[in-house]
Amino acid sequence: MFWFLLIAMVVVVAAVTLLVVGGGDSAALPEAAPEQLTDPLPLHRPVGRADLDALRLPVSPRGYRMGDVDEVLDRLGAELAERDARIADLESALAGARATAEGRRDLFDMPGEETDR
Template structure:
């Protein structure tokens, strides 16, 4: 009885080893595609709202809460758009002030 159990154990271990190692004619699995962010964000220019809206983060084994992540990305995109609009407004105001200062300097130079 002991020899029978020992031989049965050896056969089971060998079968499991062959199944795990890929023996027995099983197909080889293809290489896993890495689940990494294929960085779609531009490196040569500042980020804009459209860049953030187009961004999709990869999922990990445990995943992530998509709704919360999407909410954060939406807020970030909106804040980037507000920032860009404010910068454009300030640059326009600065250009106007510089033009007015140059006009005043020109007028003062003509009066002398």
């Protein structure tokens, strides 16, 4: 009886395996197209916080798809570099405006008037 159950179990497992793998032209599990990044980051405007919150990267069997992750990271890196350059420009313009304002303070002082600056 033991041998009969063992052989029956092997036959059932083999049949299920052939069915799943596809023992012919008609496969039970057809090939699925790989997931693609369906909602990429906007190209016509800077990336915002809401864009990053809504971003969902497609998953592959070994994790995230490297091409999509690299594309997102490259875009974010370029935008951060652009923002850093803009901030540096604005800070230097502000420093120049402050230096100019400091140099012209004496224009607003009246002659003979004491100031506590």
